[in-house]
Amino acid sequence: MTEKDIINKEVHNAFEAIKAGGIILYPTDTVWGIGCDATNPDAVKKIYDLKMRAESKSMIVLVNSDRLLYQIFNEIPETAFQIMDLTEKPTTFVLDKPRNVSPNLIAPDNTLGVRMVTEPFCYKLMERMKKPLVSTSANISGQPTPSSFKEIDHHILDGVDYIVNLHHDKIAAKPSAIIKLGNDMTVKVIRP
Template identity: 75%
Template structure:
């Protein structure tokens, strides 16, 4: 399978409100259009996750970032530029995404991706992509495709046929960065 074919198939499913199982620059993720409230509900149900526990989104550049966040502290760009591994930053006051994706404190976690499949899918979608680990809430995050439970595999509308033999790295670092530049490390 080639990347462009998989991007096309994933795009078709997501455009129709579906959810996908896909490789990211960290662990395998379950994803959908970050503006589609019903698709996001499907992910919460599949993961058996309470809706108050928010999920992150993937983006592929500044244009998408500024569509979702009016203000982004310069520190966020410095962290992304200096990070040697994938880093999720939780930012204040997101907009233009589904309300059930935004945390109770009016924040949203975002990670900029370089991984070719995710990057190209985001280019095609022109919207952020929800990304949450491919496991039932409370169970261990799978390190590779074969560790993903049959329940998760069967619960998505499409499984991306790329990198299924690769053992993935750890989940991303998570840093919370407020508009007044307060920094809190959530996960190293």
């Protein structure tokens, strides 16, 4: 099997789990993530429950195209596109007034974090879903973020519906930078 065949097989398996309302454990362009269909409130709640995380602490979503980005946000500050074009580091943008996603993903201040990904597995999975993918680090709330698959807590491994069988030996990059961009042109770096 070629790497492309393996990725396609994993995309199929992950998609089937997500389509059934499940949650997956998967490699991202940064750290291992727990994810689900960002439009399914029950699946999003499963992630909060698994992580033992308060719903007031919002999670982010991944997208793979401008089309998906505009599906979630009416207004996207031009600064976001300028930063995406210039930076090589994965960057999460916290943007105002999200829509078309599960209400329990949206922060109390009516914002949502979003990151554009090119990582082949994530990209192809969203191509198949035609929806954004929830992404939150694969740890129990308050615990350190695991830098490799083998550091992921058994509670997380046992609690997901599907574990993607890719990159189990890879040490993760650091979590993404986080920048809050307001529609009023304010810019705040949350995590450099």
